[in-house]
Amino acid sequence: MPDDGAPGTPGTPGPRPRPPGRAAPERGAAPERGAATQRRERPSRPAPEPLGEGERPAALLAATAVSAAVAVGVIVSAATVKDLSRHGGSLPGAVFIAAVLALLAGGLYQRRYWAVLGFEALLAFQILVTSLALVVASTVIAAVGCLLSVALGGWLFWKLLRVMSRIGAGERMRAGGR
Numbered sequence: 001m002p003d004d005g006a007p008g009t010p011g012t013p014g015p016r017p018r019p020p021g022r023a024a025p026e027r028g029a030a031p032e033r034g035a036a037t038q039r040r041e042r043p044s045r046p047a048p049e050p051l052g053e054g055e056r057p058a059a060l061l062a063a064t065a066v067s068a069a070v071a072v073g074v075i076v077s078a079a080t081v082k083d084l085s086r087h088g089g090s091l092p093g094a095v096f097i098a099a100v101l102a103l104l105a106g107g108l109y110q111r112r113y114w115a116v117l118g119f120e121a122l123l124a125f126q127i128l129v130t131s132l133a134l135v136v137a138s139t140v141i142a143a144v145g146c147l148l149s150v151a152l153g154g155w156l157f158w159k160l161l162r163v164m165s166r167i168g169a170g171e172r173m174r175a176g177g178r
Helices: 035-041 058-080 091-109 113-135 140-174
Strands: none
Touching: 058 091, 058 113, 058 140, 091 113, 113 140
């Protein structure tokens, strides 16, 4: 059978055949939109609500406590370990790390965006390192410790994302933005 170029025949442009069970749209009616188009046209998420005056979400308080506890732990460890340099550490290094963590804890408590961002960077590093440590874990206890560290760090990281967006929304509001 020769190809006469009629619409709908193979190799020629024209309307595609309808799937069974679908009626033809009325003349002048708007074409149906696909699910992807509907998702694109749906309004985006509403802007996050800024933190209230003095509001400190649980994740922010947890991050503050973790940062302060690790700062104290670093100082106590550095002060109590005999011959710290033989174990690969130094007192000035420990003091520097503790000072950075204490600064982060203070910034987190004051609800500063930079502090949440910095703490999340440290959390991401901790998650990566303990994930790699899981590969070489030689005991079940070490593997469970690594898994627990990754799970808790990931949970805190996830919860701090929303807190960080709410802090940013408040800063934009105070700056005269939207």
